[in-house]
Amino acid sequence: MAYQALYRQYRPACFRDMVGQEHIVQALRNQVASGRIGHAYLFCGSRGTGKTSAAKIFARAVNCLNPQDGDVCGECASCKRLAAAEVLDIIEMDAASNSKVEDARDLLETVKYPPNESRYKVYIIDEIHEFSDKAFNALLKTLEEPPEHAIFILATTDPQKLPNTILSRCQRYDFARIPVPQIVKRLRLVCDAAKREADDEALNHIARAAEGGMRDALSMLDMCMSYDGKVDTARVQEVLGTNDRAFLFRFAEAVEREDAAALLGAVDELIRDGRDPAIFAREVAQHMRALMMAKACPDELPGLLDVTQETANDYVRQAEDFSPTRLMSVMDLFMGAETALRYASSPRLYLETAALKACLRTGEEDTAALKDRIADLEKKLRGLQDALDAGQYVVAVQAPNTSAAKEPAKKAAKPARQDAAPVEIPREETASGKSSDAVWKELLDKVKRVQPGTFAFLSQGRFDGCAGGVYRWHPSSGSDSSVAYVMKAKELLEQLLTEISGAPSHFEAAAAAAPAASGVSQLQQFRDIFGAENVIEQ
Ligand SMILES: [Zn+2]
Numbered sequence: 001m002a003y004q005a006l007y008r009q010y011r012p013a014c015f016r017d018m019v020g021q022e023h024i025v026q027a028l029r030n031q032v033a034s035g036r037i038g039h040a041y042l043f044c045g046s047r048g049t050g051k052t053s054a055a056k057i058f059a060r061a062v063n064c065l066n067p068q069d070g071d072v073c074g075e076c077a078s079c080k081r082l083a084a085a086e087v088l089d090i091i092e093m094d095a096a097s098n099s100k101v102e103d104a105r106d107l108l109e110t111v112k113y114p115p116n117e118s119r120y121k122v123y124i125i126d127e128i129h130e131f132s133d134k135a136f137n138a139l140l141k142t143l144e145e146p147p148e149h150a151i152f153i154l155a156t157t158d159p160q161k162l163p164n165t166i167l168s169r170c171q172r173y174d175f176a177r178i179p180v181p182q183i184v185k186r187l188r189l190v191c192d193a194a195k196r197e198a199d200d201e202a203l204n205h206i207a208r209a210a211e212g213g214m215r216d217a218l219s220m221l222d223m224c225m226s227y228d229g230k231v232d233t234a235r236v237q238e239v240l241g242t243n244d245r246a247f248l249f250r251f252a253e254a255v256e257r258e259d260a261a262a263l264l265g266a267v268d269e270l271i272r273d274g275r276d277p278a279i280f281a282r283e284v285a286q287h288m289r290a291l292m293m294a295k296a297c298p299d300e301l302p303g304l305l306d307v308t309q310e311t312a313n314d315y316v317r318q319a320e321d322f323s324p325t326r327l328m329s330v331m332d333l334f335m336g337a338e339t340a341l342r343y344a345s346s347p348r349l350y351l352e353t354a355a356l357k358a359c360l361r362t363g364e365e366d367t368a369a370l371k372d373r374i375a376d377l378e379k380k381l382r383g384l385q386d387a388l389d390a391g392q393y394v395v396a397v398q399a400p401n402t403s404a405a406k407e408p409a410k411k412a413a414k415p416a417r418q419d420a421a422p423v424e425i426p427r428e429e430t431a432s433g434k435s436s437d438a439v440w441k442e443l444l445d446k447v448k449r450v451q452p453g454t455f456a457f458l459s460q461g462r463f464d465g466c467a468g469g470v471y472r473w474h475p476s477s478g479s480d481s482s483v484a485y486v487m488k489a490k491e492l493l494e495q496l497l498t499e500i501s502g503a504p505s506h507f508e509a510a511a512a513a514a515p516a517a518s519g520v521s522q523l524q525q526f527r528d529i530f531g532a533e534n535v536i537e538q
Contacts, residue, residue, distance in 0.1 A: 013057070021178075024054065028173075032070035037062055038151070042170035044159040045177075047215065049214070052155055060079060063082060078118055094127060095127045100134075103135065120150070128156045129158040177212020178214055180204065180207040180308055180310045181207075183207035183210060190218065191203070203221075206236055208246065241269070248283055251287075252284070254359070256318075259359065260356055264352060271348050278341035281334045281341055288330050293452060293453065295319045295324060295456070296452060296455055328481075337350065375462055436501075446496050
């Protein structure tokens with residue numbers, strides 16, 4: 001007998017056997033049991049979440065002569081005929097390879113003929129989003145006046161590509177990613193049935209890599225089982241190779257440990273696997289972005305990244321090992337590398353260099369930490385200045401000079417330097433009576449809800465105050481990409497600021513500081529802040 005892939009062998013034959021999607025299964029069973037069956041269904045969800053399996057079972061259940069609580073009985077004449085595929089009353093079509101209008105017309109031409117032996121003729125069209133506009137139009141005509149005996153089940157991973165006219169005529173069901181424990185349970189069952197030994201950890205690893213898709217999980221297990229012996233973690237890692245989220249986690253871990261040997265080994269593995277270094281660089285940058293989001297909004301992570309709770313937990317855990325500045329600098333590094341790699345004559349060498357740069361900190365982070373501390377100091381100085389202005393203290397301070405300071409010192413002692421002036425960051429009251437700090441805080445709360453990515457960047461920089469309705473924000477660690485990212489949301493930010501403060505408001509991002517590598521400008525920055533005479537060049 002020819003070998004049958006595991007996911008075919010273990011495709012559920014009835015609703016009772018389905019893993020996950022309990023709500024959808026229940027709703028479909030209720031419809032069968034009550035006989036209130038629609039003409040058009042839309043099953044959405046990522047690959048391997050059970051859309052096609054549910055469609056096939058539903059097609060048999062509506063025709064079952066003796067349904068059990070809305071599930072197929074598996075015993076009646078109809079169940080037996082349909083299971084043996086003896087009749088052509090369940091018609092399956094893959095829209096990806098039949099996307100033209102002629103294909104759709106050929107199929108729809110048959111709709112008007114009644115079923116051969118069953119009650120309903122069920123059309124299952126997979127990857128429906130691949131249909132051409134004309135094909136959709138042809139389908140729409142049928143859906144507008146479907147014959148009593150016809151049921152359409154449209155399955156797609158991409159519902160947003162469907163015209164509204166189609167969407168509005170379908171009962172929609174969204175298939176969620178299947179949780180890891182449920183996948184593990186199923187994998188265990190398969191191993192037991194095949195009398196194969198398997199580690200819990202190995203099955204867990206497969207389930208995580210499958211990212212909520214049962215079909216992928218079974219295919220991976222299939223590959224692992226094609227080798228003799230026990231299915232263990234080493235075997236799984238070998239089979240999954242570098243095409244796996246776990247590989248990115250290991251890569252990031254090596255970056256965190258500054259383990260150059262491990263990173264070079266990983267690059268070697270990638271190249272041997274024939275993977276594109278540019279795509280990998282992008283994946284690393286995306287991984288770092290995910291870690292930043294895990295820091296900023298851990299609770300919303302599964303929805304934001306479209307991952308299972310387990311994967312979200314992995315991100316949150318790994319994010320703890322990194323400082324925001326480090327994440328940002330590694331992300332910048334690999335984003336730059338992605339572009340450069342497309343034109344690099346030796347991509348391997350370039351990727352290795354990027355990996356080494358990521359693990360050999362060039363003091364960049366220390367500088368960034370120093371800058372953070374300077375920002376802190378500036379804030380304290382501002383507080384002191386306010387206290388002085390309010391007449392609470394009379395202290396002679398040598399005030400620092402920053403670009404924001406234009407007015408000469410008022411009550412402060414005469415500055416030692418001609419150009420020195422107190423920091424004068426305005427903290428004006430807004431039309432709504434809120435302080436600009438309060439407005440900023442409210443803004444962050446709102447942005448967190450609507451654009452968590454923007455929030456992640458905003459919260460890692462600092463608020464520089466508001467003057468004349470212009471709210472100023474300063475990125476952390478001189479990251480150009482964070483400015484670019486945040487400025488994409490400028491319009492939204494200004495709209496929110498205007499709403500919150502009750503007066504027309506604008507948003508400005510300070511230009512990113514010069515990279516730490518250019519020592520001259522850094523020195524200048526220190527001179528600007530502390531006064532030239534206080535900075536001694538070593
Ligand atoms: Zn039956």
